[in-house]
Amino acid sequence: MATVYESALGSSRMLSSVSSLSSSRHQSSQIAKAYRQAAQLFLTRRLPEALSTIEPIITPPPSQEDANASYNEDLSAFAPVASASRGTRVKVWSFYLTFLNSVVELGAEEGKHAFGSSSWKALVSKCRDGSVWEDVVRDGYAGVEGDVDAEVVVNLATLLLTHSPSQRLNQQRLETYLSASANPTFDVSSHMQSSSYLQRRPSQQNNGTNTPRDLNTRLKILELYTLHVLPRNEEWDYAREFISMSEVLDDERKEAFLLALHSLKEEKEETESREAKLRQQQQEQLEQRRKESEARRLEQSRAEDERRKREEENRRQPRGSDEVFRKGQHRQVPSASSRAAARRPAEKAASPPPGLYRRFASAMGSMQALVLNTAHSMTANPMALFRTLLFLLAFALAFGRRDLRERVKRILRDGWDKVRRTVGMGVKVSYI
Template identity: 45%
Template sequence: MSSRSQLLSSTSSSSSPLSASKLCSQIHKNASQLFLTRRLPECLAALEPIITPPQDEQQQQHTNGDDRSSPPVAPIATVSGTLRIKVWNLYITLLSAIVDLGAEDGKRTFGQKEWKALVSKVRDGEIWETIVQTGYGGREGSVDADVVYNLATLLLNHSSSQTLNQQRLETYLSSYGQPDLDIAAHLQTSPSGSRRRRIPASGANTPKDLASRVRIVELFTLHVLPRNEEWDYAREFIRMSELLDEERKDVFLQTLDSLKEEKEQSCLRAAEIQREKDAELERQMQEEEWRRAKEAAAAERLQQDNGHKRTSSEIDYGIEKGHPNGAAKSRGPRSAEKLSGGKAVDPSGRTTFSPPPESSKNSKKVDKSHSRARQSRALITVLHNLLRSIGRTVSGNPMALLRTLLFMLGIIMALSRRDVRDRIRRITATSWQKVRGTVGMGVKVSYI
């Protein structure tokens, strides 16, 4: 690295373009080897001396018989067009590889600050201005076509917005073919200014140069402008371009239409996929709501069933406990031999009367008190369940209570009238006479 710096300083102090070309060629060869072996930091460090204007004060001491000094230029600006294109293309490819490293590998390889600066230089389009100012003296139209194509491709792949790329390509395409009015450049290329450093212009209108410019038009109209939704502008540019013949124009227009149709279909497919996702999400939400409603209904039904089961079991338990005689009937056959009033049947068949023992009287009193308590508890349970059932019915359907109250109020109002009461009394008396007659006939028939 120190030998390369010494070589660069010795070449910078010399005005021979041959020495600069030899230096650039040697550095390009070494940097290419470093790039192929993925030693990106070393490759960048090797290229920087020839693509950066020197800061040495000796570069500002070359005069042309006057006190004014020429501004320092990078060694790459004084070499031949072929070598210049190779160096700039290698530099652009190196920057693209550095951006492709990603955040983790880039920070580990170059450091966080340096890697972010390089990525920002590429994505913001600053690299384009740097190459124009450093290698071509700020003349946009003098940039080599291959370099412009690689710069546009770099921005197309790594820049989120293609606005700057479109502006740079428009400037380059509009400035191509116009006369160079830079007087300083003409003085540098004139015989009297032969001692000054000469910045060569781009290649002439050779077939290779024409093919490169056609590639730039293709990249501009079929890639950059469609990314900016400039379909009509791209179509008009193709029709009005002087670099394209009629056959290429037809091919470019067909390709542009195909790209537009493909993008529209892609947008339609994306919209359809989004609609399907929305419909699926809505269906899942509806299913979830239906499932929750079903679970809530099942839980409510289970709660009601448990309430009915508890009510039925409590009522049955109260009735069973309220009839102790039923339990007494299920006792053994010996209990049936006992008769009420202290009667008992001996083995000979005779009926004897014996006073009941005192313990049996006490037990009967206890049974009666227990029976009354059980009956009272059963009645209270029935009333409690009835009131709870009425409460649930009223809370679930308040209109039922209102209808019941209105019905009872109607009955009370009807019974408050004297003629209605007399009519009900006559109907009741007539019905009771019929019932008595029917019962009497039944008694006579049963007697007969």
């Protein structure tokens, strides 16, 4: 009887195992089908449809989502992708992270148009605050940080490195993963209950370097951590120390990593120096423009003050001239009767002979010109004045002698007689 019972129990376990295997294969087929459909929609830029297709396999079932998650044999409390094969898990999560990167790169306007404002902001927030890393660990790897596939870790770190403004969370997550994968721990009370968990656990041991592919992935994680994340957090000394103490890197790779780190630091310092010089030049240019603007403003202010002064003077000056002109005109313009009375005496007054007036005016003009010319000559050429004085003195001395005076008079008298005789002869000829 016991043998029959044991045989029945064995048959029941066999049927249960076959049923579980069949269910697992069916679920894996559904996951692969959903992944292919989502990838096709993504390639044709139908992003909302791609999201709705991939979400069911990366999200826990609604009935289990808020429950206290615990391991069981088929991991039904977690997202369906958690029970998929390693290759399928890597493909699904890598696709989802690539999808999120594309959503962020859409920009606010196109992203809100495609997904709606609240949905687009929620998707972008996963990348910028790093919460997507927690979602992947919790829903896809049963909350075990060290179990996350290395390729998925690379994609997670790259996504946060690209879109997260702070790399502190990225550094913390990478350090937790590196520590957990290098020193795996086992919780016998829970982990031993999951046969599917134990089937995928060995691939994470031995520092994640069981195969050349695992080693390359591990090196990629170290590169992201030491040459990108730590420098972004200004952890240059710690990055150098980590590289030197790493057990995964051989001497050649350590030297290459340290050289790359040194080059990155020099490049950053040169960039900061150029930016500082550029800021200084911009500041100097702004200061120069400010001074020029201030000088122009002062010049315009002075010109405006001068213009107002001129306008004020012009407004005052015409009023005074008009008043003087009006007053003078009022005094000088006589009445009609006074103009007539004044005109009659003027008509009776005898005008001077024109010939006498002209001679008198010409004589006065000649005297004035002589005085002006003499004054000018005296000022411009004192020697000429001296020679004139000498001539006058010689002339006076000459006329002081009587014989010379008589001789001059005789010459003048003879000359005048000749002139009179010549005039008389001309008159006689004209009569003839």
